[in-house]
Amino acid sequence: MADVSPSARPRARTRTRYRRRLRSRIILGFVLLGFSLTLLMVVATNKVRDRVEDTLVSDVLNRNIDELARRYYADPAKHPSTPIEQVRGFVFAPNGARLRTEFPEWASLSDGIYGLGGKNPDGTAFHYKLAVRRTQKAWFFIAYDTTQSERAKQRFNEQLTVVVILFTALSLLVGWWSASRVMSPVLELAQRLKRSRSGLTGPLANDFADDEVGQLAAALDDYSARLTEVVQRDREFNADVSHELRTPLAVIRGAIELLLAKSDLDEKTRSRLMRIQRAEQQCTDLISALLLLSRNERGQGTTDVARVAEQLLDAHRAQLGGKPVALRVEGNAGLMVDASEAAVTVALNNLIGNAVKYTLEGEVVVRLLPQSVEVVDSGPGLSPEDAARLFERGYRGTHAGHSQGGGIGLSIVRRLCELYGWDVRVAPGAVRGVVATLTFG
Incomplete structure (x- = not known):
């Protein structure tokens, strides 16, 4: 299992979603709106143009093929094929060889109007509309050249593409201008809030x-x-709680010092008085540390970590109650930390207290390193669930059982580390137990 620290452990399983800035979303909205409307207009224009053109061409072809049939039946010997209203008319005998020879692609067409095309000898494309009417005596064809119309339509579509691009660019400019106008007061409000980090100077x-x-x-x-x-x-x-609690604690401290100064105290009474004195000092340190956390202020001073560790181990030895656990300090005795003694004491005491609580037998070692302190125990170790939630406020480990405690000790350690820029990590021991490392930044 890897080391676990409050900074490395995920605090919540939330999906990270990319969100564009509001300004960008406004601009994008204008661009999409302009592009969509322009494209819709282009498509609608093309549809209407094609429908109107098809209607007009169909009307011309139907009128001309009617006229061609009328002229043919008026004088079948003339076989009219001259242009009529800028179209060409053709008359062929049903299933005639001439039709299959000259226009084989027409032979299979039934009555109606068709759009046909092909390639000229020079490679250029041509297009025409063909109206077909079959009768028992003759087959009539009217061809209407639409090559120029198709070329004009292609040029028209190219111009419409340019229009779409121009209107999209115009939408971009309008969106940029509108976003600037819309976001200007919002940005001003944000700047006002940034300038007032220490508190608002007046109503916004x-x-x-x-x-x-x-x-x-x-x-x-x-x-x-x-x-x-x-x-x-x-x-x-x-401030009130700190003052009101410090006063009775000061009274307790004074009374304990007076009692300990007596020479006729038996060893049992002296031991109990010293235990009360240590508890009073622990309460004083805890009040000082919590007051620093509530004010988000770093206490001043320099602390000898070795001396604090020895005092804490002495206090815990008196509370072992016969449990076969050895407590000792090893390592560099010259570790000094630029922080208040109360903060160092509270942080280290929580780590040592957890180690002593969960170690039923064996030893708890406080190892002093050049820039950190390790608390090594021979307890039951860490479960994956404990490792993931160890520094959460109110969480008690799976090995807590019916032991006392509200599960806030390590959360206080985490908050002190965030205040002073320290780092705290817990990891399984080499063989068993847990190694808690407090690194001073």
């Missing part, structure tokens, strides 16, 4: 119009006022 809503951005600024003003009130109440509560 007064500087914005009575629109959606103004309503957002008013909502932020209201939220800021409520947040300021909550923070103020929190600070006052922390």
Whole structure:
């Protein structure tokens, strides 16, 4: 199992989704709208143009083929094939050899109007519309050359493509301008918020119009006022609790010191008084550390980690209650940390306390390294679930059983590490147990 630290462990299983900036989404919306409308107009124009052209051509072909049939039946000997209204008319005998020789592709066509085409000898394309009418005496064909019309249609489509590109570019410019106008007050509001990192200097809503951005600024003003009130109440509560708790603790400390100064104390009573003294010091350190966390302030001072570790192990030895666990310190005794002693004591005490709690027999070793401290125990080790949730507030490990504790000790360690820039990791031991490493940045 790999090392587990609060920074490496995923805090929530959420999908990371890419979201475009609001400005980009506005511009993209304008571009898509302009492109879609222009393309729709082009398609509709082509459809209407083709329908109107087909209707006109069909009307011309039907009128001309009627006229061709009328002239033929009026004088069949003339076999009219002269152009009639810019079209060419042809009359062939049914299934005649001349039709199959001159226009073999026409022979299989039934009555109707067809669009045909091909290649000229020079390789250029030609297109024409052909109207076909079959009777028992003759087959009539009217051919209408649409080559120029098809070329004009191709040029027209090319121009429409240019129109689509131009209107899309115009939509891009309009979208860019509109996004700038729309986002200007939003960006101004964001800049105002960035400039006021230490707190809003005044109401935001007064500087914005009575629109959606103004309503957002008013909502932020209201939220800021409520947040300021909550923070103020929190600070006052922390200060009051700190003061009210320190006073009785100071009384307890003074009373313990006076009692310990007596020379007629038996060893049992002295041991109990020293235990009360250590508990009082632990409460004082914990109050100081929690007050630093609530204020998000780093305490000043330099702490001798070896001395703190020895004091903590002495306190835990007195609480073993006959459990066969050896507690010792090894390593570099000159490790000094630029932090308040209360913060170092609370962080290290939680790691040592967990190791002592879950080690039923064996030893707990506090190993001092040049820039870190390792707490090594011979307890039951870590389960995968414990490793994933170890630093969550309120979580108690699978080996906790009915032991006392609310599962907030390691969460306090994590918060102290975030405040001071330290790092805390836990990993399985080489053989058994757990190795907790507190690295001082």
